[in-house]
Amino acid sequence: MAATGPAHAPDTSPAHTVVVKVGPDTLVAEEPLEIRVGTAGTPRPPLAVTMRTPGDDLDLAIGFLLTEGIIRAAGDVRTAQLCAGDQEANTYNVVDVTLAAGVPMPQVDPARNFYTTSSCGVCGKASIDAVRTRSLFDVTGDGVRVTPSVLAGLPEALREGQRAFRTTGGLHAAGLFTADGRLVCLREDVGRHNAVDKVIGWAVRQDRLPLVGHILMVSGRASFELCQKAWMAGIPVLAAVSAPSTLAVDLAAEAGLTLVGFLRGQSFNVYAGGQRVAGLEQQTGPAARSAAAPAATAPGPGSRP
CATH class of the missing domain: 3.10.20.10 (Ubiquitin-like (UB roll))
Incomplete structure (x- = not known):
């Protein structure tokens, strides 16, 4: 005698159309x-x-x-x-x-x-000591100020310059901006650290270091290594569309960098160096929430206690 299980109700959910495309694809080179x-x-x-x-x-x-x-x-x-x-x-x-x-x-x-x-x-x-590199440039005295509206516009400006990303969807980008949001140099690469090195190498060859008063915008997260690279080039502000790591926040605070994360739409978090962001000069604590309108101080997602 066959065992019987519970009856199943008929699937009444809306049908989903699956579109399958056959043809060549453009891939990023590595x-x-x-x-x-x-x-x-x-x-x-x-x-x-x-x-x-x-x-x-x-x-x-x-x-x-x-x-x-x-x-x-x-x-x-x-x-x-x-x-x-x-x-x-x-x-x-x-x-x-x-x-x-x-x-x-x-x-x-x-x-x-x-x-x-x-x-x-x-x-x-091979060791933790080999990871740390000291910068020649002291960015703590860089008095550049950035408005929330300029910061909020950087991701779109970066995307507009990513020609290879629009074709492949598989590249990181790093962009060097002035404090008023003008794009100076943009580079793409399969590695986020390579994209940053390409921007900094361009600045070295142009004899522009230290990059006083500039913003480095990256398409991914803000890691320790990217904070260190920004510091080594004398860049006072690092902004990322995604989250920073705890070590990145610690290094930014030590070096005197302004570190911005979760820069999406009209909001972002400031994890270090809030004195450079208009409206957050008096903010205390490790993280501050800001927006395109210069107000708001509540910690946002990813902020540290």
Whole structure:
């Protein structure tokens, strides 16, 4: 005799139409980039390999060297070239950097043996001490002030400049803005840390450091490494569409950075350096909620107790 179970009511929910499209898709490129560093007249050994989206590779290499504390300014680099030649695509996926006379060679040991994926900018470091890098620039005295309306407009300005993202949907972006919201430089990459290094490398090669009075806007979360990169370039304000980490908040407070997270629509959270945001000068506590209209001080989502 067959067992019988409970009767099932007929499915009366509205029918859902599933659309299946068959055809080619445009995907973001991800390839390794080897950064070789040395002095003139000597072999230049590999220092780092990072998984990145090809393009702006010289900016990426110079930005990486600056944010890792290996160089301090554009003058510390004698030459930087793609191994395929500067006028050709980087088919060899190698950037060769010759340091200027007197610039110390980086120590290539386990603590300085970098391998970074597109999602991790500090993978391969052998110790916590190897992660921390001290900036030459003191941003605590940067008196730039930013209005909530300018901050609220940055995500849309960033998206408008993301040409490759509109095609692939798979790229992070970093944009350098002035305090009044004018876009100065935008770079895209499969890795958020690479996008930031490309922006900072561009600024180094343009001899713009420190980036006093500027805002760095990133399309993802605000991690410790991105706070550190902003600090190394002398950028006083870091804004992100997503959440910061606790270590990012701690570093921002230590360095004197203004850290903005959950920047979406007309609202955002300020986790450090609220004195630079108009309307929050007197705010106390680790996190403040603001909006495009200069009022509101209640902690928002992701704020720390």
